Amino acid sequence: MAVRVQDVVDALEERRADEASPNGADRLLFGDASAEVTGIAVTFMATLEVLEQAHAFGANLVISHEGVFYSHHHVLPVQEEEPVYHAKLEAITSLGLAVYRYHDGVHRQGIDGIMEGLVQALGWEGFVESHEPAAAVVSLPPCTVGELAEHVKRRLGLGMLRAVGNPAMTCSRVGLLVGYRGGGGLAIPLFERHRLDAVIYGEGPEWETPEYVRDAAHAGQAKALLVLGHAESEQPGMRLLADRLADRFPSVPVHFVPVAPVFTLL
């Protein structure tokens, strides 16, 4: 039996908690809900390259964690004729793609599905001490911050991490925050509440948590921070989602399409 775009959307939305989310970001941004799905491409962000790759894989439904037009609330800061927007809209239309934004739902699962994917990718399922609404706490065999960074880079396939604190410091209790949850209001209290040695987050404002950790280190209170990058912290969760969708819709090819780190170093 044919799988329609709406069938996949329904499957994603039933994962949500019961509370309605009228201001949520999740929705079918482009495409026809009644179209038959030839393949699903799951990604952190539907970049132009990802859209082309999805089409090349034979997929006509793209499930993107972040928005298509560089804004959480899908607000365009420019006219649709702006050349980059135009090129992207043109690609979506000419390739016949449906694009569903799946952000709030996956974060709102019993255990945040994005966090779950990161914990699995790091191989830390056996070390999780607690899941908070916006963070997880893991209790690892003691290692240095430098060793921790090497483990994270190897497991996530990253060339580098941004870090604060002394790489020679020993750490065991680590807080994890995915995406843009690195702000001081979330990450700073976590250190004290869970007696953390280190925090690993995706993205956050530079002079909040990083400066807190720098001050802590200067005050002789050993703390450290590793910053993964937003995409780098959330991609594993979208990869996990792709696996689950493949189980749910065995007749439809499901592809996880990774994005490379957006920054290079010069």
Place this chain on the structure above:
Amino acid sequence: MAVRVQDVVDALEERRADEASPNGADRLLFGDASAEVTGIAVTFMATLEVLEQAHAFGANLVISHEGVFYSHHHVLPVQEEEPVYHAKLEAITSLGLAVYRYHDGVHRQGIDGIMEGLVQALGWEGFVESHEPAAAVVSLPPCTVGELAEHVKRRLGLGMLRAVGNPAMTCSRVGLLVGYRGGGGLAIPLFERHRLDAVIYGEGPEWETPEYVRDAAHAGQAKALLVLGHAESEQPGMRLLADRLADRFPSVPVHFVPVAPVFTLL
């Protein structure tokens, strides 16, 4: 005649535009407005180390662009007894420091004083085409993005920059945005409005402007982005402020206290 803390505050606040700013961030966070100023330390952010350095220089008034406690609105996410906060409060008290946050005022000068400092530090005073409220546009002799990055690193004393786009691309028209002005709502329209080849900003959300530039490059519309870091983009403006305060209060030693980049790479 003795210079009091309030005299310096008055000098800073008279630089403001006329409109009142009841929700502004600028205020005397710690210390006594009637105390005699033995020296002024000007910095991007009053880290614990900066506070100690200020004291070592004989300064008892610290002028900090960003807040002391890792939050723009000076809201503490933890109790004051939290060890890092406690160590910092203790240092401020025991070193007898006054700390004035000077953020909104310096950005609100006729030409944003932080922008002015960055333009001077880059040696681009002769290339400014226009000043917008939150950005400047410079028209430079054509060079590659790689050469532009080398110039910026050399002039600002930075070991590395984060970049998006092709380093071999030629650029001439460049937009500058200091601090946390790299968001898509500000930076993306700037590209089109001023036909920019490249944007250089301090800090911004990772999947907004950077992903726009990546898509543009993929669509064959040559664009590039250099990300300085928040502190790295604003320190030169605070250095300029220190020079101006030294002229204004010739009897008081004025020190600019730089902060090192908060991140290292692992």
